[in-house]
Amino acid sequence: MGKLDFPPIADTTRRAEIAALLRRAILTGQLEPGQKLNELRIAEQMQVSRAPLREAMRELVQEGILTSIPYAGTFVIDVTAKDIDDAYSLNKVLDEFAIELTWPLRDQRFFDELDRRHEAVKQATRDRDTTRQIETALQLHGLIHEWADNSVLLETWQRLTSRLQMYFALHQRARKEPVPAEDIHETYAQLLKGADMGAAQRHAREHIDLDFEELFAYARSLEQRDSKGARADRAGPTRNRPDGS
Amino acid sequence: MGKLDFPPIADTTRRAEIAALLRRAILTGQLEPGQKLNELRIAEQMQVSRAPLREAMRELVQEGILTSIPYAGTFVIDVTAKDIDDAYSLNKVLDEFAIELTWPLRDQRFFDELDRRHEAVKQATRDRDTTRQIETALQLHGLIHEWADNSVLLETWQRLTSRLQMYFALHQRARKEPVPAEDIHETYAQLLKGADMGAAQRHAREHIDLDFEELFAYARSLEQRDSKGARADRAGPTRNRPDGS
DNA sequence: AGAAAACAGATTGTCGACAATCTAACAAGA
DNA sequence: TCTTGTTAGATTGTCGACAATCTGTTTTCT
The missing domain is CATH 1.20.120.530 (GntR ligand-binding domain-like)
Structure with a gap:
């Protein structure tokens, strides 16, 4: 029998890739706890607009590794x-x-x-x-x-x-x-x-x-x-x- | 002693209110499992643009009560x-x-x-x-x-x-x-x-x-x-x- | 001088429009 | 008739610009 399990194709949205990049940067400690994430700067560096970046950040906030304060910014969580x-x-x-x-x-x-x-x-x-x-x-x-x-x-x-x-x-x-x-x-x-x-x-x-x-x-x-x-x-x-x- | 604990002020972003509305609709069963959330329609009903709505939906996805398929839509999770x-x-x-x-x-x-x-x-x-x-x-x-x-x-x-x-x-x-x-x-x-x-x-x-x-x-x-x-x-x-x- | 008010700069939140992609219906060919 | 290619419509993903808000500084008044 020709059994062959194809893997699901990768998510090809900017949002997903941005989230993965940010996640890795945080989990490897490249982004330090408490550090603020400047949307404009990161968006320019990644060559994307702020919309998918912000959506990705919203995901990471719910994942618990970022914390958001309205009109103040989004920060890497502080580690106590x-x-x-x-x-x-x-x-x-x-x-x-x-x-x-x-x-x-x-x-x-x-x-x-x-x-x-x-x-x-x-x-x-x-x-x-x-x-x-x-x-x-x-x-x-x-x-x-x-x-x-x-x-x-x-x-x-x-x-x-x-x-x-x-x-x-x-x-x-x-x-x-x-x-x-x-x-x-x-x-x-x-x-x-x-x-x-x-x-x-x-x-x-x-x-x-x-x-x-x-x-x-x-x-x-x-x-x-x-x-x-x-x-x-x-x-x-x-x-x-x-x-x- | 003048002890008085002030409550934290409410989040005054559309995003937060939208998320709260959607969350309530889902948790009370008004939005049924498997149902698709049409961004345009919901945005019009709530009188907001799609940007804060999408960010709110991203939060609920990470909360585990919505599931998203790129370019296909966002759905209320199926209950098995x-x-x-x-x-x-x-x-x-x-x-x-x-x-x-x-x-x-x-x-x-x-x-x-x-x-x-x-x-x-x-x-x-x-x-x-x-x-x-x-x-x-x-x-x-x-x-x-x-x-x-x-x-x-x-x-x-x-x-x-x-x-x-x-x-x-x-x-x-x-x-x-x-x-x-x-x-x-x-x-x-x-x-x-x-x-x-x-x-x-x-x-x-x-x-x-x-x-x-x-x-x-x-x-x-x-x-x-x-x-x-x-x-x-x-x-x-x-x-x-x-x-x- | 000190406090309150107004201003300036920067950043986040939101909007409307455009591009990319999907699904379904339809047409063409074997 | 079934399969394959095309097209149309709708929806999601992304973009650039504008509005709202915050913080630090300057100005004004007493």
Whole structure:
């Protein structure tokens, strides 16, 4: 039988491409938290009009990585230690739920995909490509959410992931050093192949704790910096701030 | 001490008002699932241009109650039985988590607010105002999520709530009869005031099960109707369907 | 000098018009 | 008759210009 699954064709609207560009810039930390997005300037740089740009920004606002103040501007969300902590604790709950749903649905294709993603993380680690390392690690994590066959859960996790990715990128940028190179996902992958669901769930929690340990140090440093009022170097939501002059 | 909390002033952009109007129309079931939103027509009805309307629609797309197909149109999301089931099961998990977080934070203000919202449900029930009954019941449910002091959880729950409210409204519309009038929230409120957190969590599950029981019947009826292909009466995402002629 | 009012510059919000694309109906050919 | 190509109508996507609003500065008055 001539089975051949064609992939859906790409979205060919400027809006979608603009949104993707902005999203990537934010999640990789190229656009810093609190920074204001000047519509005119960005539109000129991207060679598009403001209409699709504004629509794309509206999407990112709802995605939770931008925040908009009418007649004042649209800003990259500010990252507080509490935000990171909140996202992290909810992530634990979702992971546990995802494992529970995925468990009876595991099959050979699942294991293959698990290995594939695990391999991608190891490859990025070997390449010392920290950005890609973050991306692939989150994709490995995401497998259980994709496999759980619960669209609402998946959607929720993806929203959460956006922020986590942003937090990790910021952390990595703040350190300006490569991320730990050991393979901390080996046990995780093994447990997902095993027979003890409870063990997998428990490890997911510990595993995440391990991953996030350094992130928390970064979060706490943020907390202290902010409380000292030493944020004049960042372009916060102070209205009408001249950008480059 | 002159303590006085001023409320934030209203968003005075057309975009925000349009989004609110559309959201309400969708969540109350006035706009049916699958229905296409004609930009020109709506813009004329609302007496605004398409720009703010389109931006508002982009927001609702990200909120998950609209879905957009480039160059084809924007449609109210289709409701399947699985969607309802997925949302419901995730809701249980979130509720359990919210109770856990809220538990140590309960104080007099919490109890007062709990009573206030509970009273609002009873009032709506007495008034036989089914739409408001749904709204207030969800607000009562939402208290633990607001109180949990986890912004990501709250945001997640609010997204979920949008859909639940839509599902309930559809269900209620399908029945064309008043919703059960008994006070099924009494035990819930009492347990939230008590000392046994586990009991509250367990009841939250059972309580929701009770609330959703009829909704599931509706969901299953949807499933059967769709599988029979008897959906010609609804305006599905068939492109370029003439609207009123 | 200090406070209030008016102004100027810049940016966001909105509008109306045009271009790109889709769908359905119709025509042409095998 | 069925398939393929063309066309017409309608709708969405995009653009450039104008209006509304905000912030910082200057001016005016006491």
